[in-house]
Amino acid sequence: MTLSSIHGYLIAYGLHRMRQVTGVEFTGLPRPGELGWVEPFEALLGTGWPEAEPVLTSIFSRVHLPERGQEQQDTRQAPKVYIRPAELCMDGDTLFPKAEKPADLNAAKASVGQGFARAYADLEKALAPDDPRFFTAFYHLMERFAWALPNTYGEPGVSLFQQWKAVAALVFASGGTDHPADRFTLIGGDIPGIQDFVYTITSKGAAKGLRGRSFFLQLLGDAVVRRVLADLELCLCNVVYDAGGNFMVLGPEEEKAVKAVERIRRQVNARLVEAIQGExxxxxxxxxxxPADLFTPHRFKEVRDDFAQKVAQAKNRPLKELTDDWATLFEPKGRGSALSCTVCRIEVDEHNSKPLERTGEVPEGDERPRICYLCDSFARLARDIRHENLWMTVAEKPERLGTEAQPKDGWAELLARMSGFDYQFNDEPPKTEGTVLALNRPDFLKAQAHGFRLLANVTPKTTQDDINYLRDEARWEEKDIPEKDDIRSFTLLAHAAATAGAIERVGVLRMDVDNLGRVFSEGVPDLTLLKLSALSGALDMFFGGYLNVLVRDQTENDLYIIYAGGDDLFIVGAWHHLPDLAGAIRKEFKVFTGELIQKKIKVLSGGERARLVLAGLLLQKHNVL
Known part of the structure; x- marks a missing residue:
């Protein structure tokens, strides 16, 4: 079966199920009998579930985590909370569950179906059906409109979007044949050493360096996933989750998958050793x-635990593919230069570094400090993604995969050499042959894109008042003053606190979900592959999407999201805002997960393990953003 045919059948299957759930007719619906070949794949999702409910229960209603040692005595189930059918939108009324079923359930479903029909008609006008980006766009339409619709086979807590996505994943992992494969492969990835990499910076370039480095690691995970999908001829539906430098993909039979995994791991790590010397x-x-391992609750829990242990053990040997070339792996790096990058401290010379731009926060000196091109590119990446309206373009460039590193390589060149994918960011819709994703725009077709991606991306920007302060009160030289709308520096964030009557300091907020590891391993008694995907997707909606709303509600221009994804967040800003923000995030997260759910599984706690490093950065008198 051709790729175009597979896409066509899966789109028809999605339209069929959307009509069944919403009652709305669509153009392009399959004729009777056309979907018979999909039935064996859908049957793998399980037949032992209760009768399908007309409304989606929150995935957090499936979570129950007793105190340690009380597992046998405490067998209570979390009370149900419900998601009202609605088009995906980053506001509390849409995202947050309710204790009661919607009174206007049928009307809400019909409204979703009508919106989907209009959007699908727009998609048919925007792209040809045989364009591979048409299927990508349909995936995102299903995510936008079916995320809050119930599935049709009965598994509690799983949306219609997750159902369609799982069936499509099984079809692709079976090689596009008309029957499911007997065996599949779970492919899992992790990026250890993230804190060491992100915090390996001096005070010069601190916040831009933090933001650029942390986002680069998110892009690295995205690029590796795309390489896995491309090499194994899979699609976005095969991504079970991808968040926080951790991801899982459902792949084909073992032999083909293992060969691809070994090849990709070697390609990526060889380039990382060259570029960042093993950080x-x-x-x-x-x-x-x-199939039974994936969709039978008790079996999937055992499989997931075994796989998590395998990945954890592999972290102890992260460069095992490179150990057959000890001489290259352990040879001295650099050329014996006396110079080092003023940000990451790696040895540099005139070929792989440049003089650091002076600002009022980098004092004059006899010897101008240097910055390596990679660190400089991280700062530029932070600038590139500072816009609220942002488009990300991804284009496959297989000719760049595995090519030799060059002294002036930045983050984009490094990613392309590791993965064969090119990434670009624009503050207006780009004209390109690649796949365009509108950041934080589920209504992506109106943004002239092929899909959307949630990204916590609140960035404070330099105002005219800031420029006046630096010129008239701080007495910075004109050449050192940043341009309007550049990223606001730590100096200006601290000044914002002082202007509000607080102490002139920048604060740091780190939060994560308590016991999340136990939630995934113990907290969902009937955990399956689909529930795992649903849990991860729900957390991404909160930390990747809704967090933007919470931060902007707190203050317009005094807070900077350095990182948020998976189950944690890292925010810096004028310190007097952070206690209130922490309280607001914790309160909203409790509502998002359902107020009646037991406390142990839903608490966000704050703190910072690398607090000495960050304290050193923040206490510097002159601190470059």
């Missing part, structure tokens, strides 16, 4: 599974 590495592992 972080890619862990990528594969494990064979059967």
């Amino acid at each position: 972080t590495a890619l862990v990528l592992e594969a494990m064979p599974v059967s």
Whole structure:
């Protein structure tokens, strides 16, 4: 079966199920009998579930985590909370569950179906059906409109979007044949050493360096996933989750998958050793599974735990593919230069570094400090993504995969050499042959894009008042003053606190979900592959999307999201805002997960393990953003 045919059948299957759930007719619906070949794949999702409910229960309603030692005595279930059918939008009324079923359930479903029909008609006008980006756009339409619709086979807590996505993943992992494969492969990745990599900076370039480095690691995970999908001829539906430098993909039979995993792991880590000298590495592992392993609750829990242990053990040998060339791996790096990058401290020379731009926060000196091109590119990446309206373009460039590193390589060149994918960011819709994703725009077709991506991306920008302050009160030289709308510096964030009557300091907020590891391993008694994907997707909606709303509600221009994804966040800003922000985030997260759910599984706690490093950065009198 051709790729175009597979796409066509899966789109028809999605339209069929959307009509069944919403009651709305669509153009392009399959004729009777056309979907017979999909039935064996859908049957793998399980037949032992209760009768399908007319409304989606929150995935957090499936979570129950007793105190340690009380597992046998405490067998209570979390009370149900419900998601009202609605088009995906980053506001509390849409995202947050309710204790009661919607009174206007049928009307809400019909409204979703009508919106989907209009959007699908727009898609048909925007792209040809045989354009591979048409299927990508349909995936994102299903995510936008079916995320809050119930599935049709009965598994509690799983949306219609997750159902369609799982069936499509099984079809692709079976090689596009008309029957499911007997065996599949779970492919899992992790990027250990993230904190060491992100915090390996001096005070010069601190916040731009933090933001650029942390986002580069998000892009690294995205690029590796795309390489896995491309090499194994899979699609976005095969990504079970991808968040926080950690991801899982459902792949084909073991032999083909293992070869791809070993090849990709070697390609990526060889380039990382060249570029950042082992500060972080890619862990990528594969494990064979059967369909029953994925969709039978008790079996999937065992499989997931075994696989998590395998990935954890691999972290102890992150560069194992490179150990057959000890001489190259352990040879001295650099050329014996006396110079080092003023940000990351790696040895540099005139070929792989440039003089650091002076600002009022980098004092004059006899010897101008230097910055390596990679660190400089991280700062530029932070600038490139500072816009609220942002488009990300991804284009496959296989000719760049595995090519030799060059002294002036930045983050984009490094990613392309590791993955064969080129990334670009624009503050207006780009004209390109690549796949365009509108950041934080589920209504992506109106943004002239092929899909959307949630990204916590609140960035404070330099105002005219800031420029006046630096010129008239701080007495900075004109050449040192940043341009309007550049990223606001730590100096200006601290000044914002002082202007509000608080102490002139910048604060740091780190939060994560308590016991999340136990939630995934113990907290969902009937955990399956789909529930795992649903849990991860729900957390991404909060930390990747809704967090933007919370931060902007707190203050317009005094807070900077350095990182948020998976289950944690890292925000810096004028310190007097942070206690209130922490309280607001914690309160909203409790509502998002359902107020009646037991406390142990839903608490966000704050703190910072690397607090001495960050304290050193923040206490510097002159601190470059």
